Amino acid sequence: MNRQELFENIKRKKSFLCVGLDTDIKKIPSHLLNEEDPVFAFNKAIIDATADMCVAYKPNLAFYESLGIKGWAAFEKTVKYIKENYPDQFIIADAKRGDIGNTSEMYARSFFEHLGIDSVTVAPYMGEDSIKPFLVYPGKWVIVLGLTSNKGSQDFQFAVDNQGERLFERVMRISQKWANKDQLMFVVGATQGKLFADVRKIVPDHFLLVPGIGAQGGSLQEVVDYGMNAQCGLLVNSSRQIIYASKDTSFAKAAREQTSTVQQEMEKLLKSRKLIG
Numbered sequence: 001m002n003r004q005e006l007f008e009n010i011k012r013k014k015s016f017l018c019v020g021l022d023t024d025i026k027k028i029p030s031h032l033l034n035e036e037d038p039v040f041a042f043n044k045a046i047i048d049a050t051a052d053m054c055v056a057y058k059p060n061l062a063f064y065e066s067l068g069i070k071g072w073a074a075f076e077k078t079v080k081y082i083k084e085n086y087p088d089q090f091i092i093a094d095a096k097r098g099d100i101g102n103t104s105e106m107y108a109r110s111f112f113e114h115l116g117i118d119s120v121t122v123a124p125y126m127g128e129d130s131i132k133p134f135l136v137y138p139g140k141w142v143i144v145l146g147l148t149s150n151k152g153s154q155d156f157q158f159a160v161d162n163q164g165e166r167l168f169e170r171v172m173r174i175s176q177k178w179a180n181k182d183q184l185m186f187v188v189g190a191t192q193g194k195l196f197a198d199v200r201k202i203v204p205d206h207f208l209l210v211p212g213i214g215a216q217g218g219s220l221q222e223v224v225d226y227g228m229n230a231q232c233g234l235l236v237n238s239s240r241q242i243i244y245a246s247k248d249t250s251f252a253k254a255a256r257e258q259t260s261t262v263q264q265e266m267e268k269l270l271k272s273r274k275l276i277g
């Protein structure tokens with residue numbers, strides 16, 4: 001999916017929401033534990049309940065890998081289910097990969113060749129040769145950690161060099177030279193508020209993956225005020241607040257209601273920016 005197609009989906013659905021499939025077997029409703037694959041059963045119900053109101057899904061690999069081979073199977077089934085039933089959804093493998101080039105090639109192969117996923121999150125710490133192997137797949141996206149949502153973002157990302165540039169700014173300034181805007185996005189946490197203005201000075205046109213609304217307390221209004229561009233340029237993720245809206249048998253309905261609340265807020269914001277009529 002290219003940037004224009006993503007923007008068209010956002011306008012059509014009046015939503016720039018990414019639903020995070022951070023499916024923790026210890027948190028899903030207990031009746032699902034009788035299913036052959038409880039994690040997949042949960043994901044399927046969440047996807048069916050939310051797909052008309054979001055434009056992307058982001059399964060986070062940690063939640064699947066923690067279950068070993070069964071978890072990986074649930075992850076693969078989830079990806080296949082979305083691709084077959086909701087082909088307009090943008091799928092993000094949240095894996096935060098990155099290693100020496102020879103090893104990154106294998107990560108890229110598993111997500112882009114084996115699974116055919118649209119995008120993968122990567123950590124920039126190891127530099128250009130750790131990211132390049134992900135960029136040789138036309139039509140696939142690499143999402144580089146820029147300014148993260150967590151408290152620990154303060155530990156390294158704000159380090160200032162002798163030119164006065166902060167590390168997160170350097171990461172975005174340099175890494176955008178490695179690929180065009182149709183292949184590269186950046187993660188910027190919703191909790192970073194007004195700093196989106198600084199991010200936009202460096203990457204005005206790129207799409208940003210924005211986790212941190214909902215459970216982490218980031219403000220959607222601020223993200224839009226400081227981070228939205230002429231093509232929206234935002235995929236805002238919410239995981240726990242949506243998928244665990246209820247823990248009983250009505251969990252999918254509750255997830256839908258929660259998704260609808262966020263989607264309606266996004267619709268208003270898109271209208272206020274005149275991106276939709």
Ligand SMILES: O=C(O)c1cc(=O)[nH]c(=O)n1[C@@H]1O[C@H](COP(=O)(O)O)[C@@H](O)[C@H]1O
Binds near residue numbers: 094147
């Ligand atoms: O790369 C990410 O998606 C990510 C980056 C970041 O800075 N902060 C962050 O929360 N995330 C991920 O986004 C999701 C947020 O989940 P909730 O806080 O439950 O909405 C989790 O899968 C996190 O691992």
